[in-house]
Amino acid sequence: MALTDEAIDKIKAMIVAGELAPGSRLPKEEVLAGQLGLSRNSLREAVRALTAMRILITRQGDGTYVSSLEPHLLLESLSFAADVSQGHTALQLLQIRRLLEPQATGLAAALLKPEDLQELRNILKRSRTVATVEEFVAHDIAFHLRIVEAVGNPVLSMLLQVLSTRTQRVRIVRGSQTGDALNSAHEDHEQILSALESRDALLAAAAATVHITAVEQWLAGSLSDNPTRAIDD
Incomplete structure (x- = not known):
């Protein structure tokens, strides 16, 4: 040593x-x-x-x-690691997000207040009026983080904030290169919010899983087609 x-x-x-x-x-x-x-x-x-x-x-x-x-301080080193991740490391971050965020989304179904649900609805409305993929992804991040915050676990919120914000460039690339990516994301968000409004924890978790998996599968396919390709995370 x-x-x-x-x-x-x-x-x-x-x-x-x-x-x-x-x-x-x-x-x-x-x-x-x-x-x-x-x-x-x-x-x-x-x-x-x-x-x-x-x-x-x-x-x-x-x-x-x-x-x-405090956890938010100690997780900053993970934030840096996520900032510089590329390729298969970026894919691993998305896999971690898929394992954690749907469960948090399911928990939030019973915890979101009416005003929280209205705020989520407003975020989705704004996301449909943006002019660029970058703007859409910013609203995407805000939507998911607002749901996770309802769980009331600062460690979980911080961890998923790191994973969500640091995977945004993958989502921007996908949105730019895939014609129906934004429309699919809009539909996924509507499914998630509908499940939350119905207080259906299982459906909310399932909808979040489908949403996150779409990006994960796209990145896995991109890396499979070109193993040397480096997509910033």
Whole structure:
């Protein structure tokens, strides 16, 4: 194991064990290095890496602290990974979205308030008046995220927000290259909303699955036809 990786693991172990609580200040560099049996250089590299992961935060002139460790912070590293994903990695992200979002959509069927359903209806109306695929996908993202927010689980919302917004370029490419893609998406959205308005959890989940699977299958087919093709996610 590289010395930097060892240092990262030791600091993480202190956090997991409660020796370094969220919001607490790390000991001075020389003290922590001696405590962990590390060189100061290895410790510095570990702190830089953990800061990039948002596990630690550095306050100029004040020292280094354990972050709040809130899920939205820790998921930012996943957000970056999704940003740079292409090809088969993008396909894997869509597969994860398909596994999670339909279940959340089904749960939302019993939780959405009348005003929430009206807001969803308004989003769909606006999505039918847009001039570009990019505008449509922006409304598409807003529609799905509003449904997931009704579940009331911030971790789930953040995770699906990452997956949804970071797969938007695939949907833009599909919408640009496939003649009936936008019409199909409109119909899928109507099916999802109709099921939600009927409070039918199973139908809502099924409609969401069909909707997400369409993009996934298109990307899988594109990669199969041209394995070297890189479609930004």
